[in-house]
Amino acid sequence: MSDQDVLNLIKQADKAISAEDFEALMEFYADDAVLVVKPGQIAKGKPQIRKAFEAIAKHFKNALTVSQGEAQVIESADTTLVIMETHLHIGDEIKPVTRRATYVFRRDPIYGWLCTVDNSYGTDLLDDR
Incomplete structure (x- = not known):
């Protein structure tokens, strides 16, 4: 795998978030995935993750655009950690909110x-502790 493979997946997922194409977005997640919705709130599994994104x-x-x-x-083997700047562009705000995100990917054989x-x-x- 090249770094670009996972980075391209993240870019595609960002496009799906920005377009509010939640059906396509769910294709990027494992069935048992978790999403940190906000500190102290986690969505588990695709149904909860989809509801969280909605x-x-x-x-x-409906004015969120995401970029990296x-x-x-x-x-390491079938697991990848991505540490990345995530830029959240919200409506007409000129300056995006930037976070230092962490993502974990697992390679599925299919x-x-x-x-x-x-x-x-x-x-x-x-x-927040």
Whole structure:
């Protein structure tokens, strides 16, 4: 696997989030994936993750666009850790909100790389303790 494989998947997922194509978005996740919705709130499994993304879109008045910045990809066998800047562009706001996200991917023998942990807050979760 090249780093670009997983990074391209993340870019495709970001396009699906921005387009609110939640059906396509779910193809990027493992059935047992978890999503950090916000500190202290986790969605588990595709049905909960989809509902969370629908609620997030509504919260941002259907004006959320996601893009990525710098990234580091660390691979070990069938698991990959991605540490990445995530830029959240919200409506007409000029400056995006930037987070240092962490993602974990697992290689599935049939479906390829699937996201198992989606944490757009990254280590900032430690600040809320």
